[in-house]
Amino acid sequence: MTLLSLSHMTVLRNGCPVVDDVTVNVTRGECIGLIGPNGSGKTTLLRAALGLLAARGDSSLATLPASERACAVAWMPQSREIAWPVSVQTVIALGRIPHLPRGARLRDADRAAVDAAIAHMELEAMRHRTATHLSGGEQARVLIARALAQETPLLLADEPIAGLDPAHQIATMQVFASLARGGRSVIVSLHDLALAARHCTRLLMLDRGRLVADGPPAQVLTPENVANVFGVSAFYRDTPQGVVFQPMELTG
């Protein structure tokens, strides 16, 4: 079943294509890493897919009415904004807004979703703390949990693991991978190619707005692609402990 289909998405900014003719289909059970250098159009592509940005081409999500779309996809933006000193639990419960009838309080199913999201992101200990008093990495985990609590078939996250410690980066990628094994799908933009190689089932590689590679990590992270797009050489080996990927040197 298709959760998202983008066909010939193009976003122009001042006449220049920031996202250039991208066509992608996302089915159930995929953990997709969206990779590319700074300014390659990762955020723009995700926002255009959600319909938050005017774009040419078709996105199956952008055409949905706002309330239906909120039940089909959750979005964690790159800017980690928590405007008011609310508790961690309250922030995460905001993810239930699309499911609540107008003016209703949280029901048992909503509380269960919030509890599950807290458990996934290991936030039980800080559940009642004020979210704005947490560190940046902790806030990021709270916001990931917020998106998880929305319990949508598809989750789009823009650099969710930037600024997290190694343990929580791995734990977060494992949460995404386990969501995918459970039949949901995740598209996550990230700069850590090693984590992308290890945990994603599929990678989308963007370069100057164009989708230059789309497939399993081994097919996308080829020496030519990595050199052409990122300008680095890299070490790639499939070991018994999983894939090891390490960027090495700048290429000419």
Place this chain on the structure above:
Amino acid sequence: MRLAALLLALVAVLFAGSLLSGPLPVSAGQALVALFGNDGTPLAVVMREIRLPRALLAVMIGASLGLSGAAMQGFLRNPLAEPGLIGVSGAAALGAVLALQTGLAASFALALPLSALGMAVVAVLLILMLAGPRGASITLILAGIAISALAGALTSLVLNLSPNPFAAADIVFWMMGSLADRSFTHVWLALPFMLVGWALLAGLGRGLDALTLGEDAAQAMGVRLPRLRLALILGTAASVGAATAVAGAIGFVGLVVPHLLRPFVGGRPSALLWASALGGAAMVLAADIAVREIFPTRDLKLGVLMALVGAPLFLHLIYKTRKELP
């Protein structure tokens, strides 16, 4: 829930206090009899025609200012926002000043508030035109500042060119904001606008909660921002425009009340809406009692007292914000 009960009780007590406050000393029992008996005695007239509308207006205006202040802060995600920000109160004041200056105010009872409301409508149309249907919140702020400045400049111009010192004094006193000598005519004029405004603002809770996470996240959660913004502007304009039209400019309520109550509702913008409405009502009632009790013989203006109390509270807010920053 305990907060709601507490605030309701506070409003009820202050409402009773407001009814008992004034130059004519009455006991609670006498007041009650006069209020409900309608026996035609002078006391009954005082209670029913002077003190009751005054207390009612204090509640309505306080609730309008508190509610719209909470909504405005929630929408802009800024604790320093206040309902006057979109320029409606400044424009309403200009309307009233024009009515006073031209002598229109003396021609019939409702000339002044109607003129004020008219200018508030003009300001809303201007701000909708300037800020556009999809504009970001920053354009709303800038448009509001521009309209406030223009209204302020025109008000100064009217004062400047006023040939009549008595009219000028009238204008200055009116602009200080007061609930003295208001009647049920004012209540009935303001109430429909305020009811519409309250209904529009009360429906914003869910969207404002979602906005805690920023505009992008809120939109992805199904919040239609252009619609929310339109409801915010129209709701604030209707309730605050009507409040300014009948009572003049009363500042600081919309700024200070949401700030004071935010910790008690756990910071949630939706819960802050009703809490600030009740808190605003209590604050204006208390201030209106204070202006009658502190200088019973002098006509101390409500807006002046509010600014005297509000400004130090505002300083405290700045001090606290500074301490919380790293």
